[in-house]
Amino acid sequence: MNKKQTKSMLTKKKIADAAKHLFIQKGYTATSIENISDATGVSKGNIYYHFESKEGLFIYVLDEWEKEWMEQWEEQRKQYTSTTEQLHGIAKHFVINDYNHPLTNVADEFFSHENSNTLIQNQLYKTINTRISYSQKLLSEGIASGEFKSDDSLLLAKIFDTLLYGLNNICRDLNMKETLDLYAKAIDTFLYGIASDDSAHSHD
Amino acid sequence: MNKKQTKSMLTKKKIADAAKHLFIQKGYTATSIENISDATGVSKGNIYYHFESKEGLFIYVLDEWEKEWMEQWEEQRKQYTSTTEQLHGIAKHFVINDYNHPLTNVADEFFSHENSNTLIQNQLYKTINTRISYSQKLLSEGIASGEFKSDDSLLLAKIFDTLLYGLNNICRDLNMKETLDLYAKAIDTFLYGIASDDSAHSHD
């Protein structure tokens, strides 16, 4: 590879890296090409020399990110044997290496770290917390009545609400009946789990 | 109430309604004041007469929405007795009346129904589906090995991935350890459920 080609590749990588971080911090829409230009010292025109458009740049970043994640996980994976362990491992890997994955944070307008949209952020936080509190109350009742095992109701409420809010993102192409089925299944899983009855409940 | 006041209130409501639908369809950023003006026939200036800003309008919409949701749910709630039923009921109510709640869809830049950002949408769909397929494979292995109950692995994969992607949104203020704990708890719940051992497994 040429000295020129090397430098060019480095520039492209520099752009992609800065873009990735900015997309995480500010979200896609709020990140402007000029932001990326400022952050890298690379001119706007040059960015458009390396990437056909802002969309193209985003997709490139997303793609590289995903590839990298998969490679790293496959490496981690080796140390686990049972599927149960792997499920836990994948979650751990997700949190540690991938805290800001595009599918969680970047595809989000409001919760970016540097966003000045604090009014709306506060409102959304408030709404979320209200809902979690409500779920917590509900779950506490279930625990009190002996319907559920004694447990940390706040944690359970967060998990329950996650299912409610998150399932929508996973199944946008489903019709109403399919959606309802998925939700019902999720609640059932939440209630009864997926472990086989004879599997050792070796958690905690 | 005056004839004038009534008409004014109606205008305000018309604006809020149109804004709500546009926020659902296009997301917050992609919805412009002019869009709302066009959709309602109410002039831009008039919108700013009724609401102090775009943020203010959004927060107003969010607030009304949340109030309405809670009222309707509390009505529904009466028909259920056990907490288990209520959890199922809340999910059902969520899907039917609240399919596009701001906490799922509006706070999202890309998946709006009318968005022209199809390139990125496709890419994200692809990424999601790749991940779901991967989880499905993993879960299938667990089922095959007898670790998990025999079940629809695709549904389970969607639920599992929802936990992975969704938990982040619920717990942005937690530190790493707390986050890891929450994830671990979620996986455990996914595996073993929350129902007490002596509760009747009367689902399905």
Place this chain on the structure above:
DNA sequence: ATAAATTTAGAACAATTGGTCAGTAACCAT
């Protein structure tokens, strides 16, 4: 009927955006 107050309209504004383009600099092959 007239004045005051409220409600509405739409032109105008400053800022920002993604994207283009003509020109310059750096490097390569010959």
Place this chain on the structure above:
DNA sequence: ATGGTTACTGACCAATTGTTCTAAATTTAT
């Protein structure tokens, strides 16, 4: 060294944005 190719710059553009402002229309109060 020179001509050609690649990499890069920064001014520029058209479009869009949230917001403001002035003035007109409508209703109410006197």
